[in-house]
Amino acid sequence: MDERRKQLIIQEIKYWQKNKLLPDHYCLFLLHLYSGDGNRLVKNKRRSGIVLSILAFVWMIAISYFVINFTRFSIPMQIIVFSIILFSLYISSYYFRTEKPLLTNLLAGLASIFLIGGGILLLNQWGKGQDWLLFFLVISCFVWLLSGVIYRISYLFFCGLIGLALIYGWAIYSEVSTITLLVFQLYWLPFALIFILLSLWLGSRFSMSGSIFLTGLFLLFGPEIESLYLSHIDVGVIQFWLFSKIFVLALMLIFTRKRWLPFIPL
Known part of the structure; x- marks a missing residue:
């Protein structure tokens, strides 16, 4: 050529x-x-493979050592070891983001799971209560959101939004123990509409618009999902609201499919 x-x-x-x-x-x-640069590309691939093998070995050793000897560490040591493993996973995920997107997804997902699992383990070990747990879960969800945007991983961003929605449902559970399902809708539907309209407004300009849209659909059914755990609300009423929403939502999605299909990861 x-x-x-x-x-x-x-x-x-x-x-x-x-x-x-x-x-x-x-x-x-x-x-x-x-x-x-074909030869250099082959060398880079070999070098990446060696680096990956070394990192995988280090991660396995570090995580195994952390789990086995967790209770023997002092509190400062627990925080240091937990932070080193967590940041090494996130940094490694960022390092491979262009050359190995599948590995980036795997490492970022593993880091997110380790963040939740290790954090809850630490809180239980320290004897912290529910308030600390809620605060930690909120922070973790925001870390997932930020990771999803940085690494362009929509499932991480979606998990962060769903996590915040579940925490919100948990937080208001004691407040809705005596109200009707009709009033209960006011706790969820405004947020659902905000998310759906925001995703439609952002469209393809924001890569996470699909995750925001799907979260809005999930929030639409928040009252019915949480009502299943409230004994004073009749199951027949829950079913009526559930099927009514599904019918109306199906019609809206069909007639507006050209607006939302382009940015939904199907």
Whole structure:
């Protein structure tokens, strides 16, 4: 291939990368291929494989040591070891975000699970109460939201939103023990409408719009889900509200499908 044609192809690939027409790792691979850096690409892959193997071994050793010897550590040592493992997972996930997106998803998911599991383990070990647990769960959900945006992982962002919704339901549980389901709707429907309208307004401009839209749909059924745990609300009333919402929602989704389908990860 002549040099002029090669340069035109390289410029086109850079245009694809700049305008997000192809994933970054595909563009990098094509750039390496057409710029004559094939040997360097192979070396980089081998180097990444070695680094990955070393990191995987270190993670296994560190997590196993943390779990086995957890109760023997002092409180400062528990915090230090927990933080080192957690940040190493997040940093490694960020390091592989362009070359190995599947690995990035795996590491970010593992870090998020370790954050919740390890944090709850620490709180139980220290004898903290429900208020501390709620506060920690809220912080963890915001970490998931931030991770989803940074790593462009929609399921992490969605889990963060759903986690906050579940915490909200838990927080208001004692406040709704005597009210009717009709009044109960006021605790959930305004938030559901805000999320749905916000996702439609953001559209394809924000990569997490689909997660916001799906969270809004989940919030629509928040009253019915939580009512299942309230003994004073009749099951027949719950079923009436549930099927009515499903019917109306199905009609709305059908007639507005051109508006929301483009940014929903189906």
